[in-house]
Amino acid sequence: MRFMMLMLPGGELQETGDWGPPPAEAVGQMTKYNEELTKAGVLLALDGLQPPSKGARVSFTAGTKKITDGPFAEAKEIVGGYWIIDVKSKEEAVEWASRCPGGEGDVVEVRQVFEMSDFPEDVQAAAELSEAPPEQTQSS
Amino acid sequence: MAGDSARGAIDAVWRIESPRLIAGLARLTGDVGVAEDLAQDALVAALEKWPESGVPDNPGAWLMATAKHRAIDLFRRNERLARKQEELAHDIGLALAMDGADLDAALDDEIGDDLLALIFTCCHPVLSTDARVTLTLRLLGGLTTDEIARSFLTAEPTIAQRIVRAKRTLGATHVPFEVPSGEELAERLPSVLGVVYLIFNEGYAATAGDDWMRPGLCDEALRLGRILAALAPAEPEVHGLLALMEIQASRMRARTDPAGEPILLLDQDRSRWDPLLIHRGLAELDRAQQLGGGPGPYALQAAIAACHARAGVADDTDWATIAALYDALAQLSPSPVVELNRAVAVSMAFGPAAGLELVDQLVDEPLLERYHLLPSVRGDLLAKLGRHHEARAEFERAAGLTQNIRERALLLERAAASAESG
Numbered sequence: 001m002r003f004m005m006l007m008l009p010g011g012e013l014q015e016t017g018d019w020g021p022p023p024a025e026a027v028g029q030m031t032k033y034n035e036e037l038t039k040a041g042v043l044l045a046l047d048g049l050q051p052p053s054k055g056a057r058v059s060f061t062a063g064t065k066k067i068t069d070g071p072f073a074e075a076k077e078i079v080g081g082y083w084i085i086d087v088k089s090k091e092e093a094v095e096w097a098s099r100c101p102g103g104e105g106d107v108v109e110v111r112q113v114f115e116m117s118d119f120p121e122d123v124q125a126a127a128e129l130s131e132a133p134p135e136q137t138q139s140s
Numbered sequence: 141m142a143g144d145s146a147r148g149a150i151d152a153v154w155r156i157e158s159p160r161l162i163a164g165l166a167r168l169t170g171d172v173g174v175a176e177d178l179a180q181d182a183l184v185a186a187l188e189k190w191p192e193s194g195v196p197d198n199p200g201a202w203l204m205a206t207a208k209h210r211a212i213d214l215f216r217r218n219e220r221l222a223r224k225q226e227e228l229a230h231d232i233g234l235a236l237a238m239d240g241a242d243l244d245a246a247l248d249d250e251i252g253d254d255l256l257a258l259i260f261t262c263c264h265p266v267l268s269t270d271a272r273v274t275l276t277l278r279l280l281g282g283l284t285t286d287e288i289a290r291s292f293l294t295a296e297p298t299i300a301q302r303i304v305r306a307k308r309t310l311g312a313t314h315v316p317f318e319v320p321s322g323e324e325l326a327e328r329l330p331s332v333l334g335v336v337y338l339i340f341n342e343g344y345a346a347t348a349g350d351d352w353m354r355p356g357l358c359d360e361a362l363r364l365g366r367i368l369a370a371l372a373p374a375e376p377e378v379h380g381l382l383a384l385m386e387i388q389a390s391r392m393r394a395r396t397d398p399a400g401e402p403i404l405l406l407d408q409d410r411s412r413w414d415p416l417l418i419h420r421g422l423a424e425l426d427r428a429q430q431l432g433g434g435p436g437p438y439a440l441q442a443a444i445a446a447c448h449a450r451a452g453v454a455d456d457t458d459w460a461t462i463a464a465l466y467d468a469l470a471q472l473s474p475s476p477v478v479e480l481n482r483a484v485a486v487s488m489a490f491g492p493a494a495g496l497e498l499v500d501q502l503v504d505e506p507l508l509e510r511y512h513l514l515p516s517v518r519g520d521l522l523a524k525l526g527r528h529h530e531a532r533a534e535f536e537r538a539a540g541l542t543q544n545i546r547e548r549a550l551l552l553e554r555a556a557a558s559a560e561s562g
Contacts, residue, residue: 040363044416
């Protein structure tokens with residue numbers, strides 16, 4: 001099963017929505033954790049994200065799109081980075097999340113990735129239609 | 141903690157910790173069987189304690205300390221192991237004296253070496269292939285005998301007995317618990333890679349039964365391959381094997397229709413291929429190629445799989461390159477199965493007649509006598525050449541040879557289609 005672990009940084013970072021590169025010590029601890037995930041054969045992908053101050057949001061209301069540049073005033077639970085891991089159970093994902101060298105106030109949220117087989121058949125069929133590249137209908 | 145959630149949490153810890161726990165204990169005791177017993181004792185202790193106390197902050201260290209205490213008890217009762225007792229007592233003293241984090245850092249490399257040694261021991265050539273596969277799944281995958289038995293459609297007592305015998309063989313032949321080096325490493329690595337790929341293949345194209353795939357085994361093999369790539373990063377074939385498995389696994393969702401019927405590679409909806417696994421596979425292939433030394437058999441097979449992965453639609457497949465790669469593979473590890481695959485690639489690159497010429501040279505190959513893919517491929521080429529009558533006979537022969545029920549149905553369908561065309 002595939003899970004995404006979302007790092008929601010706590011404290012000041014969450015309030016200001018702005019952060020630079022993390023301090024060397026934190027990077028060192030996180031690197032060690034990432035190595036542990038790698039050596040256990042469970043890590044598929046990971047990324048640390050630049051702060052919301054450098055990002056933007058596109059929101060959809062009443063048929064219109066609105067673009068807001070970061071930082072976002074009343075934003076809560078800003079994502080600072082993620083891991084994608086492949087494990088056997090939710091408990092294993094939670095166990096890995098609990099080993100993360102989190103700082104004060106940090107939260108790691110564990111979310112399972114949808115598999116196509118989780119969807120009912122009509123949804124699967126719809127996904128197949130929309131995913132088929134146009135070339136495929138032309139080739140014999 | 142409530143009973144069920146405690147059990148789930150302990151299972152999760154066990155899944156993560158048991159390989160390194162067993163590996164560390166095997167280094168201490170020099171005996172894989174004793175190591176597993178000690179680790180099991182520690183698990184039983186955890187199952188008694190943790191539901192009340194909660195999972196400790198460093199569950200791996202807790203399990204290791206508990207197992208080491210059991211080891212001391214065991215050594216006291218067993219004179220043969222008496223010398224080990226002092227060593228171990230010293231070890232525990234050291235562990236208690238040092239801060240947990242420092243100890244972790246100091247032991248990191250050692251844990252990696254122990255795990256590798258465990259992999260090499262489980263795949264030691266003194267063991268039969270079946271025994272290697274079973275022991276690897278048991279000690280490195282943390283699978284129960286029941287899970288292994290269900291994966292291989294074998295009776296549980298057979299698997300249990302196989303494990304007992306394998307451990308006995310390792311003890312009786314005094315296989316040292318270590319990572320081989322130099323020439324010996326080069327000699328024994330293929331056995332390790334072979335076991336991992338065998339597990340993958342058993343999951344990917346189940347040889348018997350009514351399931352076309354058993355994804356659980358693929359997942360185990362992938363995890364083992366990823367561990368190997370992390371622990372032995374200087375070995376190009378380790379990356380080659382992982383690349384091959386990642387790319388093949390990327391097609392898992394596209395290989396069956398909703399009814400569970402197999403869909404052949406060229407008929408698959410490529411939008412269902414997993415881009416993350418393709419990306420990982422191509423990156424591993426790059427790593428294998430950068431390490432140089434000429435491509436090994438796994439890197440070559442991965443390069444072939446990569447040609448398919450890179451083609452957005454089946455018509456874009458670079459069949460000439462694939463044919464050349466099969467040519468290289470046939471020279472490196474000659475086998476009639478590789479020749480058959482080369483023939484398929486040649487037929488795609490240069491036409492069915494060119495392919496059929498190569499396939500016809502294999503018809504009398506004794507090793508392929510019972511191999512269903514030979515008549516299946518021959519039938520396909522004959523059908524393309526409009527020789528439907530002959531094609532039908534080949535598809536029927538192939539259907540009679542395969543053990544896989546779903547594959548048989550597919551072949552009989554093609555036989556019927558040929559009959560209509562002819």
